[in-house]
Amino acid sequence: xxxxxxxxxxxxxxxxxxxxxxxxxxxxxxxxxxxxxxxxxxxxxxxxxxxxxxxxxxxxxxxxxxxxxxxxxxxxxxxxxxxxxxxxxxxxxxxxxxxxxxxxxxxxxxxxxxxxxxxxxxxxxxxxxxxxxxxxxxxxxxxxxxxxxxxxxxxxxxxxxxxxxxxxxxxxxxxxxxxxxxxxxxxxxxxxxxxxxxxxxxxxxxxxxxxxxxxxxxxxxxxxxxxxxxxxxxxxxxxxxxxxxxxxxxxxxxxxxxxxxxxxxxxxxxxxx
Numbered sequence: 001x002x003x004x005x006x007x008x009x010x011x012x013x014x015x016x017x018x019x020x021x022x023x024x025x026x027x028x029x030x031x032x033x034x035x036x037x038x039x040x041x042x043x044x045x046x047x048x049x050x051x052x053x054x055x056x057x058x059x060x061x062x063x064x065x066x067x068x069x070x071x072x073x074x075x076x077x078x079x080x081x082x083x084x085x086x087x088x089x090x091x092x093x094x095x096x097x098x099x100x101x102x103x104x105x106x107x108x109x110x111x112x113x114x115x116x117x118x119x120x121x122x123x124x125x126x127x128x129x130x131x132x133x134x135x136x137x138x139x140x141x142x143x144x145x146x147x148x149x150x151x152x153x154x155x156x157x158x159x160x161x162x163x164x165x166x167x168x169x170x171x172x173x174x175x176x177x178x179x180x181x182x183x184x185x186x187x188x189x190x191x192x193x194x195x196x197x198x199x200x201x202x203x204x205x206x207x208x209x210x211x212x213x214x215x216x217x218x219x220x221x222x223x224x225x226x227x228x229x230x231x232x233x234x235x236x237x238x239x240x241x242x243x244x245x246x247x248x249x250x251x252x253x254x255x256x257x258x259x260x261x262x263x264x265x266x267x268x269x270x271x272x273x
Contacts, residue, residue, distance in 0.1 A: 001065065002064075002065040002066060002071075003064065003065070003075065005075060005078075005079075005245050005248075006035070006075050006076065006079050006200065007225065007242065007243065007245050007250065008245075009031070009064070009072075009075060010031075010032060010200065010225060010226040010228065010242075011226070011242045012064060013028045013031065013032065013064075013226070013228060014226045014227050014228055014240065016028075016064075017227075017228060023052050023056055024056075024060055024063070026050050026051065026052060027050055027052065027056070027057060027060045028060075028228060029228060029230075030046070030049065030050050032200060032226055032228040032229065032230070033202075033228075033230045034049070035076050035079065035200055035201050036076075036201060037049065038073060038076045039073065039076035039077045039079065043057060043058075043069055054069075057069050060072075109246075109247070112246055112247070113244075113246050113251070116244035116245075116246050116251070117244050117251055117253035117254070119244065120241075120242060120243050120244040120251065120253060120254040121253060121254045121257050123242055123254070124241055124242070124254045124257065124258065128239075128258070132237055132238075132239075133239075133258075133261070133262065133265070134265070135237060136221050136237040136239075136262065137262055137265045137266055137269060138269070139193050139219045139221070139236070139237065140165075140170070140193050140221075140262070140266055141266055141269050141270065142191075143170075143191060143192060143193040143219070144171065144189075144191040144192060145171045145172065145173070145187070145191075145192050145193075146165055146170055146171070146172040146173075146192070146193050146194075146195060147172070147173055147174075147175055147184070147187060147188065147192060147193075147194050147195070147213075147218075148161050148162050148165075148172060148173070148174045148175070148194075148195045148196075148197075149174070149175050149176060149181075149194070149195070149196050149197070149205070149206050149209045149210075150174075150176070150195075150196065150197035150198065150206065151176050151203045151205060151206060152199075152203060153199055153250065153252070154197035154198055154199055154203070154206070154223075155176070156252060157197045157223065157252055157255050157256065157259060158174055158176070158195075158197050159174070160256060160259055160260075161195060161197070161259050161263070162174050164259065164260070164263035165263060165266070168263065168266055168267055168270065169270075170266075173187075175187075175209060176205065178205055181205050181208055181209045181212070184209055184212045184213070184216075185212055185215070185216055188212065188213055188216035188217075188218045189216060189217065189218065190216075190217040190218065192213075192216070192218040192219075193218060193219045193220075193221060194209070194210070194213035194218045194219070194220050194221070195220075195221045195222075195223070196209065196210045196213075196220065196221070196222050196223070196224075196231075196235075197222075197223045197224070197255070198222070198223075198224050198229070198231075199224065199225045199243075199250070200225055200226070200229075202224075202229065202230065202231070207230070207231050210222065210231045210234050210235075211231070211234065214234045219236045219237070220234055220235045220236050220237070221235065221236070221237045221239075222234075222235035222237070222238050222239065223239050223241060223255055223258070223259075224238070224239070224240060224241070225240065225241060225242065225243065226240055227240045239258060241254050241255050241258060242254070243255065
């Protein structure tokens with residue numbers, strides 16, 4: 001089945017990555033790391049950036065079910081277009097595609113949203129590394145301070161993480177402003193846990209903050225959409241969450257479930273359980 005959006009493509013790349021050839025891995029990494037360039041550049045320019053032949057890019061696309069590179073690239077052109085138009089225009093575009101008012105009435109939208117979020121949460125439940133989650137909980141319990149970073153679409157998750165930890169009596173703060181990131185090293189040490197939430201296209205401030213946290217010997221918990229995230233290797237605790245995409249809107253349901261589970265676990269540990 002051909003991926004119909006970038007989320008599905010990233011999931012497929014993550015699953016296939018270990019078995020890919022060296023050149024195929026370079027292309028997969030570029031797709032995750034440089035979605036903007038993939039959307040706007042020509043086949044020849046992209047091939048030159050990666051260091052492969054244009055024909056290798058075409059073979060890569062066909063390997064994942066696309067008719068050619070142009071079809072793969074179209075996913076990224078759509079994402080760029082969606083990011084530059086307002087929500088009302090996106091809704092209008094979806095209605096044009098569906099061609100039916102019945103597909104976009106409230107009851108059908110509600111069913112679609114709940115069904116796809118249940119599927120995403122079930123996928124998380126089936127693939128979560130419980131031992132890793134427990135290790136991250138223990139790290140958070142032992143931290144003198146927790147610093148959280150998440151901007152744009154990740155900001156609601158960061159806010160909810162902060163809200164939960166703060167109500168558990170933990171010392172924590174959110175760092176999102178570029179000026180705060182510049183001063184981040186003043187607050188970090190080996191007893192600090194740094195939590196980053198970031199989704200493709202990855203925010204540069206969050207990427208830089210993770211690098212600073214690692215240089216400061218802080219433990220890093222990373223919540224993201226794929227293990228191919230360019231900063232995934234810097235994480236001590238990496239959680240890759242495949243979220244649902246409904247009518248071009250990406251959900252946060254599964255990620256919120258994970259955050260809630262981590263924080264409730266912390267609460268029980270605080271009581272000696």
